Amino acid sequence: MRTGIPTCLLLLLAGAVAVGTAQAAEPADTLFRVGFASSMFSDVNENDARAAVKAWGQTVARERGIPTDPEPRIFKNEAELLDALRSKQVDAVGITMTEYCALCQQVRFAPIFVTYNGGKTTEEYVLLVHQESQIKDLTDLRGHSLSFHQNPRVCLAPLWLDTLLAEQGFKRAAELAGKVTRATKLSKVVLPVFFRQGDACVVTRTGFNTMSELNPQVGKQLKIIAMSPAVVPAVFAFRSDYAPAFKERLFAGVRDLHQTPAGQQVLTIFHSEKIEEQPVSCLDSALELIAAHTRRCGETNGVAGRPLQAETRVSKL
Numbered sequence: 001m002r003t004g005i006p007t008c009l010l011l012l013l014a015g016a017v018a019v020g021t022a023q024a025a026e027p028a029d030t031l032f033r034v035g036f037a038s039s040m041f042s043d044v045n046e047n048d049a050r051a052a053v054k055a056w057g058q059t060v061a062r063e064r065g066i067p068t069d070p071e072p073r074i075f076k077n078e079a080e081l082l083d084a085l086r087s088k089q090v091d092a093v094g095i096t097m098t099e100y101c102a103l104c105q106q107v108r109f110a111p112i113f114v115t116y117n118g119g120k121t122t123e124e125y126v127l128l129v130h131q132e133s134q135i136k137d138l139t140d141l142r143g144h145s146l147s148f149h150q151n152p153r154v155c156l157a158p159l160w161l162d163t164l165l166a167e168q169g170f171k172r173a174a175e176l177a178g179k180v181t182r183a184t185k186l187s188k189v190v191l192p193v194f195f196r197q198g199d200a201c202v203v204t205r206t207g208f209n210t211m212s213e214l215n216p217q218v219g220k221q222l223k224i225i226a227m228s229p230a231v232v233p234a235v236f237a238f239r240s241d242y243a244p245a246f247k248e249r250l251f252a253g254v255r256d257l258h259q260t261p262a263g264q265q266v267l268t269i270f271h272s273e274k275i276e277e278q279p280v281s282c283l284d285s286a287l288e289l290i291a292a293h294t295r296r297c298g299e300t301n302g303v304a305g306r307p308l309q310a311e312t313r314v315s316k317l
Contacts, residue, residue, distance in 0.1 A: 030067055030244055030245075031067045031068060031069040032066065032067060032068045032069065032091055032092075032244065032250065033069045033073070033089065033090045033091050033092075034069075034072050034073075034090060034091065034092050034093070034094075035072060035073040035074070035075055035081070035084060035089075035090035035092075035093045035094075036072060036073070036074055036075070036093065036094040036095075037074075037075055037078075037081060037093065037094065037095045037096060037099050038074050038075060038076050039095075039096050039099065039152065039155065040094050040095070040096065040152050040234065041074070041152075042150055042151065042152060042184070046074060066246060066249075066250070066253075067244075067246075073089070073090055075093075078099050078102050078103060081093060081095065081099065081103060082103060082106055082107065085103065085106075085107045085239060086106070086107065088239070088241075088242075090239075091238060091239055091242045091244075092236060092237065092238045092239070092242070093236070093237060094234065094235075094236045095234060095235060095237065096152055096155045096156075096233065096234045097155065097156060097231070097232060097233055097234060097235070097283065097286040097287070097290065098155065098156070098159075098290060100234075100235055100237065100283070101286075101287055101290050107239065108239070108240040108241070109235075109237035109238065109239065109240060109280075110237075110238065110240040110280075111237075111238055111251060111277045112235050112236070112237045112238075112277065112278055112279075112280055112282075112283070113235065113236045113237070113254060113275055113276065113277050113278070114232055114234075114235055114236070114275070114276065114278050114282065115236075115273075115274075115275050116273040116274050116275070116276070117153065117206055117273070118206040118209070118210075119273065120206070120230075121232055121276070121278065121282065122230035122231055122232050122233075122282075122285075123153050123154070123156075123204045123205070123206060123230070123231060123232075123233050124204065124205040124206075124227055124228055124229070124230050124231075125154065125156070125157040125160050125161070125202055125203070125204060125205070125227065125228040126202070126203060126204070126205050126208055126224045126226070126227050126228075127161065127200060127201075127202050127224065127225050127226040127227070128190070128193055128200065128201050128202070128203065128208065128222045128223065128224060128225075129193065129199065129200045129222070129223060129225055130193055130194065130196055130221060130222060130223075131220075131221050131222065131223050132196075133199065133200075135199060135200055135225065136225070137225060138164065138165055138168055138170060138225075138226065139168075139170070141173070141176055141177055141199075141200060142176050142177070142178075143177070143178040144177060144178055144199035144200060145177065145178060145179040145180075145181070145198050145199045145200070146173060146177040146179070146180050146181075146199065146200045146201065146202070147180070147181045147182065147183060147189045147192065147193070147198055147200070147201040147202070148180070148181075148182045148183075148189070148201070148202045148203075149182075149183065149184075149186055149189045149201070149202065149203040149204070149207060150182040150183060150184045151184065151186075151204075152233060152234050153204055153206075153233045153234065154202070154203065154204055154233070155233050155234065156228075156231055156233055156286060156289055156290070157202045157204075157228070158173065158202075159289060159290060159293040159297075160228040160231075160289055160293075161173050161202060161226075162293060162297050163289065163292050163293045163296050163297060164226060164228075166296040166297050167296065172297065177200075186203060186207050186210070186211060187211070189201045189202075189203055190203060190207070190208070190211045190218060190222070191211075191218075193222060194215075194217075194218050194221055194222060205227065208222070208224075228289070229285050229288075229289065230285060231285045231286040231289055232278075232282055232283050232285075232286050233286070235283070236275075251277070254275060254277070255275075255276065255277055258273070258274035258275070
C-alpha cells in the first residue's frame with residue numbers, strides 16, 4: 001500500500017546523489033547532508049530507514065560521484081532541527097507540515113519537494129463509520145471508540161478533527177470519544193470498523209480507496225461522515241542559502257528521477273510514483289488548517305515549546 005512518506009523521501013535522497021559526473025573526493029564541508037525528523041518514521045523502524053539511506057548514499061555516490069554524506073541525521077524535535085539548519089549541519093530535511101510551520105519562521109526554505117501518492121501530492125482525511133452504525137454525525141462520537149491511522153501522511157488528521165469539533169462547540173476528540181487508539185497498519189484501523197469491532201476511524205481518502213479496492217465490501221459497508229480539505233502532509237525542503245557548485249545538477253536530478261531508467265527502477269522498488277518541486281503556495285491549505293487549530297483549540301507547541309504562528313491566510317475549514 002502506497003502510504004509511507006519515509007520511503008518516498010529515501011528515494012529523494014537516492015535521486016539527489018544519483019546526479020553529476022565522477023569527481024575527486026571533496027572536502028567535508030561541501031558534502032550534501034540530509035536530515036529527517038523522527039516523526040517521519042512513525043510507521044517504520046528508524047534503524048532500518050537509516051541503514052537504507054546510508055546504503056543508497058554509499059552505492060550511488062560511488063557510482064555517480066556526487067559528494068554526499070552517507071550518514072543521515074535523525075532529529076528528535078524541532079529545536080534540534082532548527083539548530084542543525086541554522087548551523088548548516090544539514091542542507092535538506094524531511095519534515096511534517098507542523099514542523100515546517102514552526103521552522104519556516106526561523107529558516108528560509110527553497111526549493112520544496114513533495115512526493116506523489118495515488119497520483120496526488122495532497123491527502124484528504126476521512127472519518128469513517130459503518131453503514132449500520134448509530135453514529136450519524138460528530139455529535140454521536142461521544143463515548144464511542146475512535147482509531148487513527150498513524151503515518152506521516154496522516155499527521156494533520158488529529159488537528160483537522162479537533163478543529164472541526166471545536167467549530168461545532170465540542171471538546172477535542174481525545175476528550176469526546178470514549179477511547180482513542182492509533183495503529184500503524186491501515187488494515188488494523190479500517191477493518192475493526194468494518195467488522196463492527198470499532199466505532200469510527202480516521203484515515204486518508206487514498207487509504208480508504210486502497211482498502212476498498214482490495215475488498216469492495218469495505219467501500220460498500222463503510223461511509224464517510226466528514227472529510228478534510230486537501231493538504232500536503234510533509235515536505236522535503238532545502239535551505240535557501242544552500243549553494244554548492246553542483247546545486248542545479250542536484251535539483252535537476254531530483255526533478256528528473258522518474259524520467260530515467262535507473263530512477264524508474266528505484267521508484268518501482270519503493271512503490272512510489274514521482275517526486276516534484278512545488279511552489280510554496282501548495283502548502284497554503286495545510287498552513288491554514290494548522291492556524292485554524294491554533295486559533296480554535298489553543299496553542300500548538302512549536303520550536304523549543306513556542307506556539308506555532310502560521311502567517312498565512314485562514315479560511316473556514
